[in-house]
Structure formats: C-alpha cells, structure tokens
Amino acid sequence: MKKFCLVIFTCCSLAAFAQKQDYPIQPVTFTNVKLTDRFWNQRIETNRTVTIPASFARCESTGRVKNFQMAAERQGKFCTTYPFDDTDIYKTIEGASYSLALHPDKKLDHYVDSMITIIGNAQEPDGYLYTARTIDPLHVGPWLGKQRWEKEQENSHELYNAGHMYEGAAAHFLATGKRNFLNIALKNADLLVRTFGPGKRHVAPGHQVVEMGLVKLYRITGKKEYLDLAKFFIDERGHKEYNKKSKIVTENGVYWQDDKPVIDQTEAEGHAVRAMYLYSGMADVAALTGDKQYLAAIDKIWNNMVGKKMYVQGSIGAVGDGERFGDNYELPNATAYNETCAAIGNVFWNQRMFLLHGESKYIDVLEKTLYNGLISGVGLDGKSFFYTNAMQIHDNFNHPDIERERAGWFTCSCCPTNVVRLMPSIPGYIYAQNGRDIYVNLFISGTGDMKVNNKDLKITQQNNYPWDGGLAFTIDPASSMDLNLKIRIPGWAQNQAIPSDLYSYQTPVNQKVEIKLNGKAINYQIEKGYAVISRKWKKGDKVEMNLPMNVQRVIANDKLPDDAGKIALQRGPIMYCAEWKDNDGKAGNIIIPQNTTFTTAYEPTLLNGVTVLKADVKSVNIDEAAQTVTTQNKTLTAIPYYCWANRGKGEMTVWFPEQVKYIELIAR
Incomplete structure (x- = not known):
C-alpha cells in the first residue's frame, strides 16, 4: 500500500515538478505518526470500526448510492432531499482512504472500489x-437551474460537490496508489x-470547498490551471449585485461571503462552514x-472571529438562521447553533494559519475546538451525532434549532460524514517542521518520524493528556544532530483562556x-x-514538562x-459542563459562589474514562406544592463538555451564575 506524501488537510508536494512557493512550515504527515494514545486511539478505532461502516450503510439505505x-x-x-447529498x-x-492508509483492510478496500465504480458510471x-x-x-428541483451551473452562485452546489x-x-x-477515483x-x-x-x-461558488480541492489536485499533478482556477473562484467574490437595502442575510451577499472582494473583507461573516x-x-x-493581500485579509478576519x-x-x-456568524459579540447561549x-x-483553517505564521495561538484555537466543540459532535458510540452543539439545555426552554x-x-447529513474524514487525520496535526525547527503542537502519545538534513529523527x-499535565518527549536522532525543538506552551497554561480578550x-x-x-x-x-x-541532540535525550492543571x-x-x-469551568484544554444525569436531574439551577473550591477525580468507567470536577455549591429548588423557592447546598459534578448527551436527554449548561440577583417567574 502506498504511503501518503500529502498531509490530509494541508500541504506537502507529491508531484515531481518544482514548486517554488508553499507554506514555510510543513506538517509531518499523519502516516509518519503512530499513536499509542488512549484518548485518541479509541476514537480513531471507533471511527474505523463503527462510523465508517455506518456511514456507508446509511448512504445506501437513504438513497444516496441509488442516485x-x-x-x-x-x-x-432523484431520491434524496439535497443536491449536495x-x-x-x-x-x-475520503475518511475510509485515510483509515486504509493507517490500517490496511482488504474488505474495505474492495468496497470503496465498488463505490468508485458506481460513481464513475454516473459521470457524463x-x-x-x-x-x-x-x-x-428536464425535471430538476428548485435548487437547480435549467442549465448547468445556472444557480451555482446560489444553492445548486455543483462546484461544492466537485x-x-x-x-x-x-x-x-x-x-492506495490507485487512479480509479483520481481519474x-x-x-x-x-x-x-x-x-x-x-x-x-x-x-x-455558492458553497466553497472546490478551491481547496483544486489545490490538492494541483499538488498531485502539477497542473497550474487547477491552482489558477482556485484563485479565480476566490477572486470572483464581491462582484455580484445584491439587494443592498435588504436586511435578509441571503440577499446581500454576506451569507456567501460575497458582499465585497475577499481582500476587502475584515470580519468573519455569513454561513460559518x-x-x-x-x-x-x-x-x-x-x-x-x-498573495500578500490574501494574507492581510485572513489575518484581520481571524482576529475578528477569535476576538x-x-x-x-x-x-x-x-x-441558526443561515447557520452563520452573528454580529460582533452576538453569542447567545440559549439559541447557540455551533454546527x-x-x-x-475551524480546525482546517487554524492549521493553515499556523503553517503560514508559526504562532502557537492558532494551535491554541485548534486544540480548544478539537477537544471541545468538535468531538462533542459525535457520540461515544461512533454512530450518533449532533449537527448543532448547544451551550445550554433547560427544561423550560425549547428552540427548534437546538x-x-x-x-x-440527518436529512442534511454533512456533519457525520465530515467527522468520518477528520478523525483518522488527527495524527497529522501533532508535529510540523521548517528545516531544523521541529514543532510539537499537540500532546498525544506515540511516535513521530521525520528527517532533518536527510537524517532520521x-x-x-508519553503522557496522559488531556487529564494530566505531565509530558515527556524522547528525542532519538539517527546520529547527533543540531535542531531547534519547539514545544508549544499552551495559552491556557499562561493565563490565556483564548488568544483575545473575549474570555479570561x-x-x-x-x-x-x-x-x-x-x-x-x-x-x-x-x-x-x-x-x-x-x-546538539543525541539518541535518548529526554525532555519533561509539567503543565498546570488548575481548575480555572x-x-x-x-x-x-x-x-x-457567570463563570465557565476549564481544566487544561477541556471545558466542562453540568449535565442532568449527575446533578439530581437538573443543570440550570446551579450556583457556583466565588469561594467555591474544586476537587478532581478520574473515573475510568464513566463516559469511556473522564476526569470529573466536584464542588460544594448551591442549587435553587422550587416546591410546587408549597409554592416556595429555596436554595440548598449540593455537590456539583461537572463532566467534559464533549461527552454530554451520551446518557439520554436532559438539562445541560456550560455557564454558571455566581449568585442570584433576580428571578423571573415562568408559569406553564
């Protein structure tokens, strides 16, 4: 089986042609990183044995293959709902291919080939x-025009599919080295x-992604027309006339990031994906x-998003209306969409920003997203999913988007299949290199193989991250070598909840x-x-680092x-929440006073093994019969946010009031 020469979501040239420019920093391809990490190995293995087969099965049972x-x-x-199915x-x-590169499987390989044959037969x-x-x-749905690409700038998704x-x-x-799908x-x-x-x-393009895909084909073939076309599609934004007076986001170009040329955009806007x-x-x-104008634009946009x-x-x-970014500081909890x-x-983009700039703040955001708001989207069973990721669930509040x-x-099942392709690529985000500069970005147990001046390294x-801050790195060069080892000191370990003043x-x-x-x-x-x-490093040199795991x-x-x-709770890279299952059936009635102290405990049988937070807090309780509202002492149990909703339906919250100043009465 042919090994990857291309990092999954980033770069690294495969073709023999001379590529004059590229990312100054190159990631170490995921096939050169072998994991022994319990936290991530179990997820990657579940993706291989459960999520990928379930995804293919659902593509068949829902009619996607039949199309x-x-x-x-x-x-x-056409027997499904959306043209992008x-x-x-x-x-x-894509996810199965990454999995095959790590774990050869003849049965899966044969099945993928059968799917590719079906795809090829459908090509005109x-x-x-x-x-x-x-x-x-002659009979197409309302999302399509009568001619090819007629409604591409709206919602046909023809180029998105491509x-x-x-x-x-x-x-x-x-x-695999096979050309059947590539051709x-x-x-x-x-x-x-x-x-x-x-x-x-x-x-x-109405829904971007063809630009990234064309770049990957360019890297494989060296055909410059693919790169030129990717840039052409990007530069086409901001030239269509929309109804500028309309307040509807889909009618003024913002929804499509099409209200102005990309080099003039300064805010994260429109449909978030x-x-x-x-x-x-x-x-x-x-x-x-x-292109320095592109760089200047995405730098500004990143600062706006993170800030x-x-x-x-x-x-x-x-x-939820438009699955989009809101205005600056528009971050409601009760209706948070968070696809x-x-x-x-966000992981894709922050990895690329790091490769451009070499700053740890991009990996800080990547890590926060990866360990929290991303893997929350897939259940521990590997076959149940969230399309949206809520910030609070209360019994007295229901919203159609939450x-x-x-x-x-899902009828629109883009998220489960995106998880399928993301999970096996995780090893490719751990290390990166720029000549003699070796970056350690993520703390995941295993080995990484790379070369420095054509010598093996x-x-x-070895660690128990994210539950423990003790990290150990053994450096084994083939022979003594000079190199700059760059280990990320996470922002969360330097009093920085996020690389901006949005949270502290x-x-x-x-x-x-x-x-x-x-x-x-x-x-x-x-x-x-x-x-x-x-x-000058020699074989067996060992670096140890201990990150503070305070409850913040x-x-x-x-x-x-x-x-x-209100406060939110963080320990290491993990954000916590309270869920009904651990807190007497409620989560929205918890108060965490300022003088509260927390204890931590690792519970190996809970939610596939998690560190929980416990504290003596207050809860607000309503006695309906006596028509009284009281507060009482109770023990809070907080679990990692990513694993909520794996034990049934009930209340959950991320933010906790420190005291009660006002109560609104709701009768129902």
Whole structure:
C-alpha cells in the first residue's frame, strides 16, 4: 500500500515538478505518526470500526448510492432531499482512504472500489458529475437551474460537490496508489478549467470547498490551471449585485461571503462552514502564490472571529438562521447553533494559519475546538451525532434549532460524514517542521518520524493528556544532530483562556512551566508561544514538562450579556459542563459562589474514562406544592463538555451564575 506524501488537510508536494512557493512550515504527515494514545486511539478505532461502516450503510439505505446508479442509467427520480447529498459518499470514501492508509483492510478496500465504480458510471462523457441533474435534466428541483451551473452562485452546489470529490479522490490516490477515483476527479476538473476563468464563465461558488480541492489536485499533478482556477473562484467574490437595502442575510451577499472582494473583507461573516472553507482556500492559494493581500485579509478576519465571534468551548456560527456568524459579540447561549462542520472547518483553517505564521495561538484555537466543540459532535458510540452543539439545555426552554439529543443521521447529513474524514487525520496535526525547527503542537502519545538534513529523527511522546499535565518527549536522532525543538506552551497554561480578550481567567495563576532536560531544569526562551530548546541532540535525550492543571474559572468580556455574572469551568484544554444525569436531574439551577473550591477525580468507567470536577455549591429548588423557592447546598459534578448527551436527554449548561440577583417567574 502506498504511503501518503500529502498531509490530509494541508500541504506537502507529491508531484515531481518544482514548486517554488508553499507554506514555510510543513506538517509531518499523519502516516509518519503512530499513536499509542488512549484518548485518541479509541476514537480513531471507533471511527474505523463503527462510523465508517455506518456511514456507508446509511448512504445506501437513504438513497444516496441509488442516485448515482440512476444517474448512470440516465433515468429515475432523484431520491434524496439535497443536491449536495452526493458529497456524503465522497467524504466517507475520503475518511475510509485515510483509515486504509493507517490500517490496511482488504474488505474495505474492495468496497470503496465498488463505490468508485458506481460513481464513475454516473459521470457524463465530458466529465460532468452531479446526480441531481444527470438523472433527469428536464425535471430538476428548485435548487437547480435549467442549465448547468445556472444557480451555482446560489444553492445548486455543483462546484461544492466537485470540491469534495477532489478531496476524496486525492486521499484515495495517495492512500492506495490507485487512479480509479483520481481519474474521475481529473476529468471533472478539466471540464471546470474549460468552462470557468478569464474570458469564460464567471461565478463565485455558492458553497466553497472546490478551491481547496483544486489545490490538492494541483499538488498531485502539477497542473497550474487547477491552482489558477482556485484563485479565480476566490477572486470572483464581491462582484455580484445584491439587494443592498435588504436586511435578509441571503440577499446581500454576506451569507456567501460575497458582499465585497475577499481582500476587502475584515470580519468573519455569513454561513460559518462556507466561511471556514473560503478562508482555508485563501490560505492555500496565498501559500502557493505569495498573495500578500490574501494574507492581510485572513489575518484581520481571524482576529475578528477569535476576538468577537467564538464561543468559550471553541465553537463558531452562533445564529441558526443561515447557520452563520452573528454580529460582533452576538453569542447567545440559549439559541447557540455551533454546527459541527464549522468546528471541523475551524480546525482546517487554524492549521493553515499556523503553517503560514508559526504562532502557537492558532494551535491554541485548534486544540480548544478539537477537544471541545468538535468531538462533542459525535457520540461515544461512533454512530450518533449532533449537527448543532448547544451551550445550554433547560427544561423550560425549547428552540427548534437546538438539539437536545443525538441522532443517527440527518436529512442534511454533512456533519457525520465530515467527522468520518477528520478523525483518522488527527495524527497529522501533532508535529510540523521548517528545516531544523521541529514543532510539537499537540500532546498525544506515540511516535513521530521525520528527517532533518536527510537524517532520521524520531520523537516519542508519553503522557496522559488531556487529564494530566505531565509530558515527556524522547528525542532519538539517527546520529547527533543540531535542531531547534519547539514545544508549544499552551495559552491556557499562561493565563490565556483564548488568544483575545473575549474570555479570561477570573484568578490568574502565575506559574512558569518548568522544563527539564535529562532530569535537570533548564532555562528556555519562548518564541511565538513555543519553548525553544536549541542544542546538539543525541539518541535518548529526554525532555519533561509539567503543565498546570488548575481548575480555572473563565469569565466573559463585558460585551457578552448572556454571560454576565457567570463563570465557565476549564481544566487544561477541556471545558466542562453540568449535565442532568449527575446533578439530581437538573443543570440550570446551579450556583457556583466565588469561594467555591474544586476537587478532581478520574473515573475510568464513566463516559469511556473522564476526569470529573466536584464542588460544594448551591442549587435553587422550587416546591410546587408549597409554592416556595429555596436554595440548598449540593455537590456539583461537572463532566467534559464533549461527552454530554451520551446518557439520554436532559438539562445541560456550560455557564454558571455566581449568585442570584433576580428571578423571573415562568408559569406553564
């Protein structure tokens, strides 16, 4: 089986052509990182044994596969709801391909090939592949125009489908060495090159991702037309005339990030998933072309998002109407939307921002999202999901956009299949390299293999992260070598809840992280958030670091009214919540006074093994018979946010009041 030469969601050139520009920092490809980590291994294995098979099975049972079969026959009626349902098969093949690269499986390999045959049979002679039209081009749904790409700038998703196909095909080729899916994708991409561009058809894709996919095909083939077309699609934004007076977000271009040219955009805006894919595509094109205007724009947009539009557990996309970013500081808890796909896109984008700039703040955001607002989207069973990720669930409040329990599938099932492709790629986010600079970004047990000046280097991590802050790194060069080891000192370990003033710790802890080299404490410099240890390394050198695992009370910026007078709880990278199951059936009645102290305990049989927080707190209780409201002492149990809703439906909250100043009476 052919090993990956391409990092899953980022870069690294495969083709033999000379690539003059690229990301200055290169990630260590995930196939060169072998995990022994309990926290992540069980999730990756569950993805392999449960999520991928369940995803393929649901693609079959819901008619997604049948759509391709009918398209091959050029007859029938499109039998699912959305024209982008094709992408669920593409994304599942992508995740299966990553899994095959790590864990060869002849049965899965054969099944994937059978799916690719079905896909190929549906492709039209000129390369067009879009089942919603090909099945019966004279009778298409309201999302489609009468002609190809007629409604692409709105909601046909023709180019979106193509983009996910390219990403799936690239992954499959690099995992297996087979060209069967790649050839389908290249035939379609060549059609796009013939159709779109200067002097040809102009369009700003309605749902971005084709830009990222074209870049991946460019990296494989060296065909510059693919990179040029990716940039063309990005530059097309901001030129369509919308009804500027309308307040409806979908009619003024903001929803599509199409209200102004991308280089003039300064805020994270519109549909959150579209935004993440756009900004990731801009980063890819900027890295490969040196476009400084793109860089300036995404820097500003990142600062806006992290400073004014992100939830405390790393989620984005606050508003359900349009699955979009709200205004600055519009982060309501009761109606928080927080699509799982947006969290996945946020990981993609922050990885790219790190590769451009080499600053740890991007990995801080990536880590917060990954350990909290992203993996909350998949149940511990691997086959139940959240499309949205709530901030609070109260018995006396129901909202149509807020999911109270996990589902096995959705009519729009983009999130489960996005999880499928994200999970096996996690090892590729741990290490990165720029010449002799070796970055350790995530603390996940296992080994990473890389080369420095053509000499082998192995780094072995041993830890019990995220539950314990004790970290150990064994450095094993083939022979003595000079290198700069750069270990991320997380922002959360330096009194920074998030790399902005949006959230902060109520009581800062001034505790410098101690680093030992071969058992002796050393002085080190911090550069861009990394502890830098420069020396001639020899086999068996060991670095130890202990991160403070204090329970931190997180407070919000005064401009977030929903969080006023409240705290959230954080320990290490993990955000916590209270769930009904552990707190006498309630979560919305808990008060955590300022003088509260917390204890921690690891419970191996709870929720696949978690560290819980406990504290003596107050609760507000209503005696309906006596018509009285009282407070009483109780013991709070808080669990990691990511694992809520794995034990049934009930109340949950992330933010806790410190005292009661007002009670609103609700009768029902």
